[in-house]
Amino acid sequence: MALQVVLLGPPASGKGTQGRRLAEALSVDYLGTGALLRELLENGGAQADEIRPILARGGYLPDGLMCGIMAEWLAGHRRGWVLDGFPRSVDQAGFLDSWLGDRGEALDAAVLLDVPKPELVARIDQRVECPSCRWSGRADDRRDGARCPDCGGRAGRRADDRLENFLSRYGEYQRHTVPTIDVYSAAGVLLRCEASDRMDRVAERLEREVRNLTSHGQAT
Ligand SMILES: [Zn+2]
Incomplete structure (x- = not known):
């Protein structure tokens, strides 16, 4: 079974690390939207010209543009995935839902990496890449x-690990992603994972919980 999972959480909650490990454990593809956009920039062309100034300001792409990029990626990755960085808004979640619905599919889980803000600030202080x-x-x-x-x-x-940068991304998260989490919660697909613990322990728990959630009534 090709599991399709989205990973949600505030900046510095460990989405990149946990997303890669989870994808590997489930034998599905991992997508970090940051890396995908950097790749598109390197490819050049009209799309790169459109996204370059937005990324240079440290902003996120408008929903329409981002959903177009994702439609292309999703079509080329059909063995299941863990998405990190998409959806970031209620509209993006709606797009993903329709995309899957059109193919008779549905999201298996929306995983929230839950870390309190003071812990995130402490991590920013400590973070290396x-x-x-x-x-x-x-x-x-x-x-x-x-x-x-x-x-x-x-x-x-990391060069972008200044506190003010974090706070601005945290504000974006609260404005756009928190309402998205509420949508997934209401739909009954939200898996809240307490993620303040050590990286290894969070990874083990996360994998177990996703497997439990998705094995109910389904043949794997
Ligand atoms: Zn390395």
Whole structure:
């Protein structure tokens, strides 16, 4: 069975790390919208010209543009997925719902990584990223001092980890993503995962809970 899961959560809640691990555990594709948009920029052309100024301002793409990009990605990835960074608004969630509905499918789960704001702020202070494989985590999660635990590359601070940048993204999250979470909750597909714990423990619990949720009454 091809599981189709969206991952929701505030900035710095660990969506990238948890999303990759969950996708690997479920044998489905992982999509981080940040990486996808960077790839589109590198490809150049009219689409790149349209999105470049928006990303340069640190903003999110308008719903119509983002949904168009996603329609293309979804059509090319039919073995199941974990989406990180989409949907980010109620309209985007509506688009995904129709896209799946048109194919007689439905979302298996919307997973919320729940982390209280003071903990997120503390994480911003601690956060490091590997430029080679895009791993990100706490400074303490590195090995041999400054080495990435996944590929052994050098992992350091991210340029965008200033507190003000976080607060602006957190505001966007509250305005647009929190109402989206409410929609999924009302639809009965929300899986709330307490994610303040260590990365490994959250990953194990998350995988177990998604498997439990999706095995009810379905043959896997
Ligand atoms: Zn790495």
